Amino acid sequence: MTSSRFIITVIGSDRVGIVARITTVMASYNVNIVDITQTIMQDIFTMIMLAEAPKENFDLEAFQQAMDAEGKGLGVEVKVQHEDAFRFMHRI
């Protein structure tokens, strides 16, 4: 693990308020958005965020559970994964 940055992906049907509600949860855990992109692929809403978590006193498990619960409420799948999972796989 080289940083405290996470990739957050939100995948599901598009509806009003997804970005607002997901980012509200992030704000409550002091998680900052470094970069964000979103697309609609075949009616599937896909949002990808690079986010920075606090270096200390950050409860990853609780954050993941909160994001997962918010996603379920919205009918979308939310995943929070450390950025290394993506960097390592595609880059040397």
Added chain:
Amino acid sequence: MLVNPKEILETIQMIRMEHLDIRTVTMGISLRDCSHPDIEVFNENIYEKISSRAKDLVRTTNEIQSLYGIPIINRRISVTPIAIAAESCRSQDFVSVAKTMDEAAKEAGVDFIGGFSALVHKGETGGDLKLINSIPEALASTDKVCSSVNVATTKAGINMDAVGLMGNIIKKTAELTSDRDGIGCAKLVVFANAPEDNPFMAGAFHGIGEPECVINVGVSGPGVVNAAVCELENPNLTEISETIKRTAFKITRMGEMVGREASRRLGVEFGILDLSLAPTPAIGDSVAAILEAMGLERCGTHGTTAALALLNDAVKKGGAMASSSVGGLSGAFIPVSEDAGMIEAVKAGALTLEKLEAMTCVCSVGLDMIAVPGDTHASTLSAIIADEMAIGVINKKTTAVRLIPAPGKGVGDFVEFGGLLGSAPIMPVSNFSSETFVRRGGRIPAPIQSLTN
């Protein structure tokens, strides 16, 4: 964006749709300092050592699983071959050692513990024989213990006395677990050129050249390779090979990352990463499906060995580029019962035992999870083992045999093991006897290619 969205979605798809997983994080633990003449003291020593070394293994791997969002399917432990560690015990058998291993594995919360093993490629010591003779009862009276016996190496040749003995041990193991279709045999492997750092079961043990404690990682992903091959539009075989190589590279990198993080958090040396396409009964997570995606109507038809050779080689090349710690078996597994495509191929009459034997010349292991009739003679099992050992010894590679002579069942019947072990149709064996050949015993000498010094 700072990270390429296309790459992110590719990774997510591999995990969500194509069954990419870390098959196992296996902790190797040396038991060499546990020896004691009193087997009860020995058992206390190994229980203490395994439980204390592995106490954080499950918690740590769970944390890594959620950190990276990649499933880690199994946590396992491998130990020094018990025939060596328990050699000095003054007891008639080692069944109590297997039971202690089982308890320690349960205490640690792991899925399997391997190392109820003996290395007898050139001959047996007293401890080796005690261990081998304890295998049937040990596997029948434990849940998590796996056993392996190395009966051949390229340097030593094939110990045919041990091969003969193992036919009987397999039969007895099946009989003692006849209420569960002989499931004990699913936890018993006979090896040629067994690797000392393999994280996969049932053949994992902590070799005698290994450090005190080590983390080895097994990563899988036949579904990912299959999806990548299927996506190509009318490819030639060079393009297929290139795609498999690239995919293997990506999967291996994921395993390397998990292994290094597990090693750092546990304060234990990182050993090897083993990228082996290990199928599961899930649809699409199949090595047979990859071979069929290359253009074979059914796995097992003519061309299958060539297709598997391409696959196995491309997986190794991709893995070798991705990590400098590649070891273990690294390649493609072809366990029949664990691969939905293989099962279908057997049922369709496309895949036979003889073809599987040919396939083992070019894949990473051997005749794996094959159910044969319960009344198969022990000497026939030994002869099947001898053939497979010869392939390994001559080709300087690991080969293994995991046969299940399913008690009371015959060709046309099915065995059901459940979970990762899957189910298998009973396959016919030759009706002609090999008994006189097997009974001769002795050693098939090391081949000329062993004289490399």
